[in-house]
Structure formats: structure tokens, C-alpha cells
Amino acid sequence: xxxxxxxxxxxxxxxxxxxxxxxxxxxxxxxxxxxxxxxxxxxxxxxxxxxxxxxxxxxxxxxxxxxxxxxxxxxxxxxxxxxxxxxxxxxxxxxxxxxxxxxxxxxxxxxxxxxxxxxxxxxxxxxxxxxxxx
Amino acid sequence: xxxxxxxxxxxxxxxxxxxxxxxxxxxxxxxxxxxxxxxxxxxxxxxxxxxxxxxxxxxxxxxxxxxxxxxxxxxxxxxxxxxxxxxxxxxxxxxxxxxxxxxxxxxxxxxxxxxxxxxxxxxxxxxxxxxxxxxxxxxxxxxxxxxxxxxxxxxxxxxxxxxxxxxxxxxxxxxxxxxxxxxxxxxxxxxxxxxxxxxxxxxxxxxxxxxxxxxxxxxxxxxxxxxxxxxxxxxxxxxxxxxxxxxxxxxxxxxxxxxxxxxxxxxxxxxxxxxxxxxxxxxxxxxxxxxxxxxxxxxxxxxxxxxxxxxxxxxxxxxxxxxxxxxxxxxxxxxxxxxxxxxxxxxxxxxxxxxxxxxxxxxxxxxxxxxxxxxxxxxxxxxxxxxxxxxxxxxxxxxxxxxxxxxx
Numbered sequence: 001x002x003x004x005x006x007x008x009x010x011x012x013x014x015x016x017x018x019x020x021x022x023x024x025x026x027x028x029x030x031x032x033x034x035x036x037x038x039x040x041x042x043x044x045x046x047x048x049x050x051x052x053x054x055x056x057x058x059x060x061x062x063x064x065x066x067x068x069x070x071x072x073x074x075x076x077x078x079x080x081x082x083x084x085x086x087x088x089x090x091x092x093x094x095x096x097x098x099x100x101x102x103x104x105x106x107x108x109x110x111x112x113x114x115x116x117x118x119x120x121x122x123x124x125x126x127x128x129x130x131x132x133x134x
Numbered sequence: 135x136x137x138x139x140x141x142x143x144x145x146x147x148x149x150x151x152x153x154x155x156x157x158x159x160x161x162x163x164x165x166x167x168x169x170x171x172x173x174x175x176x177x178x179x180x181x182x183x184x185x186x187x188x189x190x191x192x193x194x195x196x197x198x199x200x201x202x203x204x205x206x207x208x209x210x211x212x213x214x215x216x217x218x219x220x221x222x223x224x225x226x227x228x229x230x231x232x233x234x235x236x237x238x239x240x241x242x243x244x245x246x247x248x249x250x251x252x253x254x255x256x257x258x259x260x261x262x263x264x265x266x267x268x269x270x271x272x273x274x275x276x277x278x279x280x281x282x283x284x285x286x287x288x289x290x291x292x293x294x295x296x297x298x299x300x301x302x303x304x305x306x307x308x309x310x311x312x313x314x315x316x317x318x319x320x321x322x323x324x325x326x327x328x329x330x331x332x333x334x335x336x337x338x339x340x341x342x343x344x345x346x347x348x349x350x351x352x353x354x355x356x357x358x359x360x361x362x363x364x365x366x367x368x369x370x371x372x373x374x375x376x377x378x379x380x381x382x383x384x385x386x387x388x389x390x391x392x393x394x395x396x397x398x399x400x401x402x403x404x405x406x407x408x409x410x411x412x413x414x415x416x417x418x419x420x421x422x423x424x425x426x427x428x429x430x431x432x433x434x435x436x437x438x439x440x441x442x443x444x445x446x447x448x449x450x451x452x453x454x455x456x457x458x459x460x461x462x463x464x465x466x467x468x469x470x471x472x473x474x475x476x477x478x479x480x481x482x483x484x485x486x487x488x489x490x491x492x493x494x495x496x497x498x499x500x501x502x503x504x505x506x507x508x509x510x511x512x513x514x515x516x517x518x519x520x521x522x523x524x525x526x527x528x529x530x531x532x533x534x535x536x537x538x539x540x541x542x
Contacts, residue, residue, distance in 0.1 A: 073449060
């Protein structure tokens with residue numbers, strides 16, 4: 001498998017410094033937390049993304065993010081890449097993030113595009129979960 | 135203190151082995167003008183006679199390792215060709231007797247793909263399921279034999295699990311029912327004692343490069359008594375008593391011969407040393423929580439150890455272990471994105487199948503390499519589990535089978 005240096009670096013950095021790269025969990029029951037979990041163990045990848053939101057005017061912005069991912073190297077790198085994009089964004093802006101951006105940023109090989117799709121799904125689900133609680 | 139270790143560490147001996155330097159020496163003696171370069175089929179001069187002599191000496195080394203007659207050894211380009219020659223050779227020669235063949239779901243592709251091809255040609259193939267331990271039981275073979283069965287093809291040692299099948303048990307059933315028995319022994323030479331003078335096996339495939347010989351050379355044992363006939367698959371000169379044409383590659387052949395001679399000479403010491411390495415590795419790795427050995431632990435070779443690290447995905451583990459050369463049962467690394475067909479056949483859940491790694495040790499593996507690998511594994515598994523939502527669920531006492539996953 002020919003991964004780009006970007007995937008490899010992202011994967012290794014996330015693995016070596018999990019805290020710096022937002023690996024972890026929030027209490028999903030708290031009102032300002034939205035949780036998204038996508039994928040399936042049988043398919044080889046599961047992504048869990050949590051956003052901590054704060055109200056700002058008539059919208060919310062993402063203050064902090066935590067994630068955990070079970071999956072191949074590019075799945076882990078994709079989640080980590082997505083997390084970098086989220087902090088400071090409004091929920092509307094976060095909804096606009098498309099898998100192509102992640103795939104391009106990491107130069108994912110075609111066979112691994114589904115990893116970026118999964119990342120996109122995880123943020124949509126996390127926002128849905130947060131909005132349901134409001 | 136510990137010796138300096140060269141990275142990456144090679145723990146993929148089941149995939150291929152380095153050529154032993156003694157073998158390489160022998161091979162280079164058979165290439166150049168000042169060496170033994172002749173065509174073994176040349177009958178009219180000394181160059182040919184000398185080359186033929188080397189080829190026949192090598193043939194007797196193969197025969198010695200597995201205790202058969204040298205005249206029962208046919209050179210091929212490797213175990214894949216030997217498997218093809220055995221399976222298609224029997225099928226084509228004996229198709230008037232019957233068109234049913236028995237094999238197993240955990241055979242190497244070199245057996246499965248020729249069987250698929252025969253299916254397209256009108257043969258019927260039964261693919262046996264292994265038991266939980268990855269073994270093909272004689273009972274399952276017995277149940278599958280029919281009146282029109284002509285061939286049973288079962289491997290000796292499984293390449294992914296290292297499990298050793300009961301050749302005696304399966305072979306006696308084949309004999310009793312007048313069915314030919316072919317065995318792919320690519321993984322077992324030099325690791326398990328093979329005595330073809332007593333084993334009820336009719337055809338056996340060998341590979342040089344799994345036993346410290348060169349790639350591109352192998353052999354097929356074709357029994358003379360009782361006689362087994364096969365239809366040649368490659369024509370052009372009638373070499374190897376018509377069973378496999380093509381100029382014999384003397385340097386490859388002497389390489390395989392020397393490798394098998396050394397295998398016989400050093401099997402006992404190699405086995406003992408590798409068994410110790412295996413135990414050193416297993417005793418430590420088994421202390422990690424939630425790991426599973428794939429394949430019957432009591433019925434396997436010591437040089438292969440296949441382990442599932444639950445809640446960690448195999449490819450990511452291999453990436454995290456970049457200084458260790460191992461192979462993954464997870465084919466997420468290949469185009470199919472599917473877990474190993476061998477592990478699935480064992481009934482392993484997909485997530486366990488895709489978290490499996492095959493470690494294989496060999497003649498040049500050291501204690502230091504094993505210890506270093508263990509340190510890296512402990513570190514990598516810990517880190518990847520910290521990253522794994524499934525591990526988090528496991529620690530929270532949530533059964534991941536009870537979750538409704540959105541499959542994609």
C-alpha cells in the first residue's frame with residue numbers, strides 16, 4: 001500500500017502524541033456535547049467523534065473536539081485531519097466540510113477514499129446529536 | 135548488553151526466506167564460464183554431463199529430505215507450478231474415472247485457483263471447512279469422498295496459521311477409497327519430518343524459497359509405486375520424463391538441492407532453536423490482555439504464530455510496527471478490503487480476523503530481535519487501543535455485538 005507521507009506522518013503523530021491530537025472522550029450525556037459514531041467493526045473501521053459546542057449569537061461554535069478511531073492507518077489519519085478542521089468553526093461551517101477536502105489534504109489513494117467519507121459522516125452525526133439535545 | 139539490531143527486523147519467514155550463503159555459493163558455481171554452466175540435457179559433451187551430474191545430485195538431496203526415490207522428483211518453477219501440475223495433471227489424466235475433487239477452504243491460492251479453473255472445465259470441487267483450530271479432519275474428508283472422487287488436495291502446514299494436518303489419517307482414507315492424495319508441503323520442509331516411504335501420499339509439492347533456497351524453483355513428488363500418472367501441463371522437449379518440459383535451470387536446482395541438504399542436516403537444531411524463540415515470544419505476548427492465537431496451538435509449527443489483537447485493526451498495527459516486517463491476515467492492505475479468507479474459514483469474527491498478524495521466525499532470527507519486537511508490540515497495541523472506540527467500549531463493559539452498527 002503506497003500511502004502518502006502525509007498519511008503516514010498524521011498517523012504517527014496522532015499515535016505518538018494522542019492528547020495533542022485530540023484523542024479522548026467527553027461525557028456524551030452533557031448538553032453541550034454532540035457524539036457521532038459511524039462505521040462497523042466488521043467493515044474494519046469505526047470512528048467516534050465528539051464536539052463540545054458553545055453558543056455564539058444565534059448559532060454554536062465548536063470549542064473542542066475529541067475522537068477515537070478503530071481502523072486502518074488512513075482511517076485514523078482521516079479522523080485526525082478532520083478534527084484539525086473543526087475547532088473554531090460554526091456548526092453550519094462544519095456541516096459544509098466534504099470528504100474530498102480530507103482526501104485531498106492527505107492525498108488518500110483511491111481505494112481509501114471511503115475513510116474520508118466516514119469522517120464526513122461522523123461530523124454530520126455529531127452535529128445531529130448535538131442539535132437534538134438543544 | 136544487547137547487540138546492535140538492524141532495522142527493520144524480518145519476521146516474515148513464512149513469506150520467503152533469505153538464501154543461505156552456503157546455497158548462494160553453490161549457485162554461483164553453476165553460472166559462469168569457469169563454472170558448471172552447461173545444459174544438463176546436452177548429451178554430446180562434458181559440459182552437459184557435468185551439469186546433469188549436479189542436477190541429479192540435487193535431486194537426491196530433495197529425495198533424502200523426504201525419504202523418496204530421486205526418480206520420483208520432478209523439477210518445477212516453484213510450488214505454484216507443482217500444485218498446478220499435480221491437480222490439473224491428475225484431473226486431465228483421470229477424468230474418465232471421475233470428475234470430483236476434494237480440497238479445503240484454507241488451501242493456498244496455488245491450489246484454490248487451479249481448482250476454480252477445473253470447475254470452469256466441468257469438474258466438481260468440494261471445499262472442506264477447517265475445524266476451529268484450522269485443521270482439516272480426516273472425518274470431514276471421509277464424509278466428502280464419493281464414487282467419482284479422483285483427487286484429494288490438502289496442505290501439510292497452513293501458511294497463515296502454521297497448523298499441521300494429519301497426512302497419515304487423510305492419506306489412509308484416500309488409499310482405502312482409491313483416490314489420489316496431493317499435499318502442498320511448501321511450508322513444511324525443514325520444519326516437519328516428512329517420510330514418504332511410509333506416508334500414504336501420492337503427490338507432494340515443494341518450494342525452495344521457504345527453506346533458504348532461491349525463488350523460482352520447486353519440485354513435485356510423483357509416486358512410482360503405486361504408480362501415479364499425470365498429464366503434462368508444459369510441453370516442449372519432454373524433459374523430466376515428459377512431465378515437465380523446459381531446460382533445467384542448473385543453478386536454481388543446485389540451490390534447492392543444497393538448501394534441502396542443509397534442511398535435513400540442520401532440521402533438529404533449527405527446530406529446537408526456533409521453538410525456544412517462539413516460546414520466548416509467546417510467553418511475553420500472551421501477557422497482553424485480549425489476544426487470541428489463531429490455529430490449534432498444540433498442532434502447529436513453531437516458526438509461525440498468528441495472533442489477533444482484539445480491538446486493534448491489523449493494518450494500523452502493521453503501520454505502527456513499521457520497524458518489524460510481518461504480514462497481516464487483514465487484506466485491508468490488498469485491493470479486496472476483506473479479512474483473510476483463512477481466518478474467516480475458522481469462524482473468527484471479522485473484527486478479530488482483521489486484527490490478526492502472522493509472525494514467522496527463521497534460521498537467522500535472534501533473541502535480541504524477538505525482545506525488541508515485543509517492546510514495540512506492547513507499545514503499539516497500548517497506543518492503538520487508547521485510540522480505539524471499541525477498546526473503550528470493552529473497558530466500559532459494552533458488548534460490541536449488541537451494538538447496532540451502520541454497515542457501509
